[in-house]
Amino acid sequence: MNIAVMFLELGKGFITTVEIFMLTLIFSLPLGLIISFGRMSKNCILRTITKFYISVMRGTPLMLQLIVVYFGPFYVFGLQLSRSYRFIAVILAFVLNYAAYFAEIYRSGIESMPKGQYEAAKVLGYTKGQTFFKIILPQVIKRVMPSITNETITLVKDTSLAFVLSIVEMFTTAKQIAASETTIMPLMVAGLFYYIFNLAVALGMELIERKLNYYR
Amino acid sequence: MNIAVMFLELGKGFITTVEIFMLTLIFSLPLGLIISFGRMSKNCILRTITKFYISVMRGTPLMLQLIVVYFGPFYVFGLQLSRSYRFIAVILAFVLNYAAYFAEIYRSGIESMPKGQYEAAKVLGYTKGQTFFKIILPQVIKRVMPSITNETITLVKDTSLAFVLSIVEMFTTAKQIAASETTIMPLMVAGLFYYIFNLAVALGMELIERKLNYYR
Amino acid sequence: MKILEINHMKKSFDKLEVIKDISLSVNEGEVLSIIGPSGSGKSTVLRCAAMLEKMNSGDLIYLGEYAAHNNTEGKSVYMAKKELRRFHKYYGLVFQNFNLFPHYTVLKNITDAPMTVDKVSKKEAEERAMVLLKKLGLEDKKEAYPYQLSGGQQQRVSIARALALQPKILFFDEPTSALDPELTGEVLKVIKELAKEKMTMIIVTHEMQFAKELSDRIIFMENGKIQEEGTPEQIFSTENTRVKDFIGKFAG
Amino acid sequence: MKILEINHMKKSFDKLEVIKDISLSVNEGEVLSIIGPSGSGKSTVLRCAAMLEKMNSGDLIYLGEYAAHNNTEGKSVYMAKKELRRFHKYYGLVFQNFNLFPHYTVLKNITDAPMTVDKVSKKEAEERAMVLLKKLGLEDKKEAYPYQLSGGQQQRVSIARALALQPKILFFDEPTSALDPELTGEVLKVIKELAKEKMTMIIVTHEMQFAKELSDRIIFMENGKIQEEGTPEQIFSTENTRVKDFIGKFAG
Amino acid sequence: GGKKQQGSGKEKFIVGFDAEFEPYGFKNEKGEYVGFDLDLAQEVSNRNNWELVKQPIDWDVKDMELSSGAIDCIWNGFTINDREDKYTWSSPYVNNSQVFVTASASGIKDQAGLAGKIVAVQKDSSALAALNSEENKQLKDSFSKLLEFSDYNTAFMELEMGTVDGVAMDIGVAKAQMSSRNQEQFIILDEFLSGEQYGVGFLLGNEELRDAVEKTLMEMLEDGTFMEIARKWDLQDSVCLGE
């Protein structure tokens, strides 16, 4: 296999990697916010449930979560799954997992907001919703950006776990080529792809952080 | 295989998991501190090197790093690998990787220390070393504990990557049993082990955090 | 006309009874200062009046309307949440630490509440804001963010923010105690101007000189009770040794 | 005997010349106050004297020993690092924000520097500390952590910390401006006591009344220069309109 | 490469194998690594006075393990076909077939029935190699999708769920898998995908060690030990050493 073909093959796998990455972010970022509400809720039951959910998601390997999400519905509930469920299951498991991490990040951000901001808004007559979305959330986002960046970079690398459910992303492609060519070169090239992707992600996040730096 | 044997087998793998976990922490925590000094050094070359080192360690999959650390000496330098190098390589790769993460955590902690603490120490006549180890570091440790806890929990799960270098830890044991018993039950049990281990780690860290809470 | 009336307010935090039985009222155009040692409950009175805390017992009445009233068991019963919303526009509160919204420009800090809460048009909100900024000498700062301002400027913006909702009464909780002595002057000047324009105000302050010059009436609080109440002349020439001692400390 | 002597100090931050040409000296037992508007360079003078900043030009002399001297090109040349270490014990600095070590108890805050820097025995360091704590009315707080203290108490601990090294001169940079007016009193009292005991001090302050009572000499700074220097009587009855204006502001 | 000389005096013979490949090498009831190939390797070691080291490896890095000398050979139902010139091979000792397993409920009875269906195959397996070869191109193109999976457990679970219609795999592994599951649920199609042979793979050029192992294997064949071991693992019909 010549270099060009190898890059082409890896490039194909890379598209899947990026797909998993983007879809996971798009869904888990807002879901994490909702979960963080549950985690901070005054309702004791809701709080306990979300706390347990988060601890399971963070305390068990993502690989296992992928297996459970994909095979669970059939083996536990006897549901017949459509064939497109494979990719959906990957995204679902990633989203459920990352939302738990993001929830904890949001929570730390929200809890670090000074009480004065809530009180100022309340005295001015803002409703709770207005206070949260206009005053608190924009400031929280700025505060949690560094942690979000960290998770995002971890996500890039975690995408390789998708192969547990037979989704062939870049790292799997690299391993396949490595096996058939009996050389570790494709793995190194995949490493390079990851590195560059991560640099790009870090750069993107830095741009966002800088944009948010218009105030202090 | 009956349940008792399975637990015994998983238990054996678990010991390896714990070994990797402990050794990684013992070496990477101090190494991370040294790297963070390089990252914050006034020497531009040293700073650039450590910055690059950290970005590579965080930007490429740990699995690849394991492969490079283990096979690198043979492929690059033609060195004959001793059998005991297998385990050493695992620890080495984990330590190198985690030290990079810890370095960034220390750095954020050190940079968040108010200038006043340095100035007060300087006026009192403390040397730079005394200032760092007596005044700054104890406070930094308190500040970074939550981030350290996060990384530690990730480490618990990352230990399963050791199998790339044929170190049979718990997750690999589970997969092997799962294969011969044709059931995914062992994987679920391994998940439980991880969960409990993580709970224990989180608990331990919380105790430390609470101990450090004697001041604010 | 009475803008604010508080009858028999009591407030405890857990077991700690902070406000023991306080009644006061403020007439239109009147300036009331509250002084007293630390921990006597001055802030708590203001926070209850601004409904940041709920009283345990007592009436809270704005412009004759009950926001809360004592029921037969002697417990405060507040209006429904929806009704209470109406009361927010009767008063404004200026915090010790300003509590400006750091992600908004000065202009947006002032216009956002009228637009969001009172549904004032953007145009009108900005016109109002510019009038206020001019009055407070901050015209050239409208595009600045709070972090770019000195403490005194930040406090003036927070006064403008409160005024933009056109409240009937303004509460100040030690508006200058987070400021350097030199910046204090700017803010005190603004409050004096407001007093001249007959803005109704309650001011918790440590600046005795200022309270003396400005107030129509002064209340001296201690241990959650009103110990002395009167015109500045009465307070500053009182025979009550407690009050005398307290004021004496500040004379320098 | 001259404890501290500064000759022709100049200091710039990047292009900004903050200290233009300042010379001053302090005799043993003398209390010198520095007043002046914000940004005039008062803190910078103290920070250069405490060697937290390096002057660009000028001599810095403690007890007749040169810590830095002007070379032929008019640039300050400091002694070698090792030699400079000796100078630290001549002076102490009390910060506006206290800068206590939060992870040490009050006692440890005071004893750690003598033990670490001067190699004083633990026993002696603790004895010294207890004497100081007693003097400052903090005996019962020796096991407390800084966060458990009021601002005034924290500032007193930081004074004790500086005194524990038995410096020849003490610098104060607005020691009360981070304190509530009520807590200010405690700290001013302590400084007055020190003055009575003939402790040599330089005090940057906004408390005019206090400067007047306490100082042997007052320097009025503006724009990085000394505009006026003299006894309190001279300064408070000056004909210099700038100084008059400035002092007037604070009279209230 | 060669065998490591260690302090004990006994030479070590390090065999790399995939521990998820029943009946050739796997973890048994007691948690020990056992299997046909490991038994053979044990006997070969005994006769040469070597100390056998059973080294489970990650199949993804088998080539690196071998070329770096971390293992001496790959002995693990290792298919010779298509890899002839990448390793130094022993003589073939098992005639293996690649077959299709389907769910009995699906009604698929032959390869033609797989047209338009989803077929799964293990990554980096001989079944995959066979399907990718020229002669099976038509068959492969008739599938709606060829899916790679990482382990047989998930493949069989998918078969049960009906998310894949057929699994292409070694007949030995297929039998082992089926016998520990509900036998009636699955069938092996009569039509074989391909035949292939297993051998022991040594580092290209390491003929010395290959010859030593080969020689011992032949001795075992002659004195009947080889067939005895084959019978133990129910592989007497598949073995082909010396044919």
Ligand SMILES: Nc1ncnc2c1ncn2[C@@H]1O[C@H](COP(=O)(O)OP(=O)(O)OP(=O)(O)O)[C@@H](O)[C@H]1O
């Ligand atoms: N949220 C709270 N929870 C518990 N106790 C509180 C709370 N807020 C105030 N207190 C207590 O109530 C008492 C009165 O506090 P308050 O802040 O009203 O006093 P203050 O007169 O404003 O004092 P200062 O001059 O120091 O601001 C104090 O003892 C204080 O500790």
Ligand SMILES: Nc1ncnc2c1ncn2[C@@H]1O[C@H](COP(=O)(O)OP(=O)(O)OP(=O)(O)O)[C@@H](O)[C@H]1O
């Ligand atoms: N580290 C620094 N870098 C740049 N400029 C500085 C620095 N420190 C001080 N300055 C500038 O030097 C000038 C003098 O500052 P300094 O803090 O000495 O004034 P000050 O008289 O103490 O004022 P204040 O009463 O507000 O404390 C100011 O314009 C300030 O902005």
Ligand SMILES: [Mg+2]
């Ligand atoms: Mg208060």
Ligand SMILES: [Mg+2]
């Ligand atoms: Mg200053």
